[in-house]
Amino acid sequence: MALKAISPQNAASLDKDLMEIGGWSLDQLMELAGLSVSQAVYRVHPPSSGKNVLVVCGPGNNGGDGLVAARHLAQYGYTPSVYYPKEGKNELYQRLKTQLNNLSVPFVSDFSSALKSTNLIIDAIFGFSFGGPLREPFPSIISEIESASVPVLSVDAPSSWDIEAGPPKEGPGAKFMPQTLVSLTAPKPCVKHFRGRHFLGGRFLTKAILEKYDLDCPQYEGIDQVVEVGVKGERL
Template sequence: MQRTAATRLSNILNTISKRPLVFQAPLCNPNKPFVPVHAHQPSNKMSFSMKTLGAQEAIELDKELMSSGGYSLDQLMELAGLAAAHAIYKVHPLSNGQRILVLCGPGNNGGDGLVAARHLWYYGYKPTIYFPKKGKNEIFERLSTQLQKLGIPFTEDYETALKETDHIVDAIFGFSFTGTTIRAPFDAVIAAMKSSPIPTTSIDVPSSWDIEHGPPSEGPGKDFAPDNLISLMAPKHLVKYFKGRHFLGGRFCPPYLEEKYGLNLQGLYKGVDQIAELPRVE
């Protein structure tokens, strides 16, 4: 009797093993194929509903962060630069090349670039800094000293540096840039960056772009379109003209300011991520 039971069990197992496995999803529409959604690959067809900021709103938000919010300027630079470094690591892994050229301007965007360079060095990259008009501000002096102590080189020859890098970080002008006139040496630097085949990531605002109206219609920045953009705190109005990979960074805005400026950032950042990739604006 035991042998008969064993034989039956063996026959059942043999029959099952010969049948193809079928997974059923009773809640799915059987007439439509299942398409997996990958959280790290936002669809370009998604609608972009996040609020964007103009120049005045961006300035006021920064002021409130440094007054009622209790942040200092160097804290904001540190957090912005950290987010920028995360975005660069995302779009340009070390396997794509370690050499990173960071083009810095005299404003706060330049400070963000210096901070990003420091973090990138710790991630294993080899940054080089072009910073022709160093601010005499104590913050810029300390940031520059930090890089020098790591052996990160500063160069005055941006033309050669552009030919000897694997990725360009545009930290020249930020949202406070106004007008169409770009003075030397940045006019030539932006023109050279535009002509370079090396991929570029801009911090907050592509240099020479107007925060409200996007790329300029003339001048050295005409037709400049970076491959990647890392918006800080909130996207600016210009993102509707941007067609590359777009990230948001600045995971430190307190809820009362989110509500005041209508940013709706809750749930946007995942886990310990300092950045969130956003869909392209169509």
């Protein structure tokens, strides 16, 4: 089954439709996104492979997805920690932080040291709305993730990648290729440059939304919120 990619413009329009027409709140969409990410982590890196997970969050909704994923991972028995160098201003993010504080999930300040003790990195820095250029502190952060010796799972798009054109030609992120990518709602055009395990999370879209944006919906198994699909769209 071929899965169509969605442009960043249509992805933004789809989110708007979900909230204005579909009755969804940002909290709900972020919860489902973070849950999908956590399930993908469990698939590719079960706790037996190492419980220490470093979640690197950006200031926008992608970072919020990472905060939700960290909460679920803590409940699954992992030992997550969060690096959140530039916090989002929406009070939703503060509530997500409170939930993590209540689970004793640490927010780390020394990124380089945290990298040395982690078994998996979740890249939740930038999503489909990223348009570049990178601004500090993110170029140095992405360079460190890029050269890390542990596997990386990116949320929606590898951070630093152009959503249409893929990895930058030079500089931070030019050689960034995470082992796993979780596309949310639908793959973004940059997926054609990705070589790794690819999951789709979006088991809540209605038939009307799928038809409006000319999207496909693969068959999710059981109660799973993610389904693994080929990097060129073929179902695995």
